Amino acid sequence: MNNNLTAVPHALSVLDREAHYGHSGAVLWLTGLSASGKSSLAMALELALTKLGYSCYVLDGDNVRRGLNANLGFSAKDRTENIRRVGEAAALFADAGLICITAFISPYREDxxxxxxxxxAVFHEIHVATDLATCEARDPKGLYKKARAGELLEFTGVNAPYEVPEYPELRIDTSNTSIADSLQALLSYVVGNISLNRLLE
Structure with missing residues (x-):
């Protein structure tokens, strides 16, 4: 780290931000295979939480790679840097008092x-634990097909590993559960772990 850098303190405290938004900041980190349902759940959760009065925003893998991380490829090194940047950005959202919902394969436990x-402490790992066969059968972007044909290298689940979370705060399997039911499980978790003060007034 550059020794010439000095952290600049904010005029607002964590409690100030909680009072403003009515809840604490947090990161809800959705991880799982491609086509597991991460993005669909993240976007549905953002909408549902906003309707309840939470302030939140989704960082999605494809969206981030179109801008912030557009210069990164899919090698193991670049994937690690991709998640490092997203992790730091998500932490800033949480520090600002928002709930940051992320939807990234993020295949490596270390990352x-x-x-x-x-x-x-306000990081919540949510494993969207849909099995490979189900994800590959869905294949909405045709990525598994390309990977199986050798046209797409370093694709998680086919020719690159996915390290399953050992102790996630929540595990959801969309193989036999609808997005609506999975969303309800997510909502129940969030409401139970991130209190919305305005609901108590």
């Missing part, structure tokens, strides 16, 4: 642990 370290 997810680094994202947790960046955020601290």
């Amino acid at each position: 997810r642990a680094r994202a947790r370290d960046a955020t601290g």
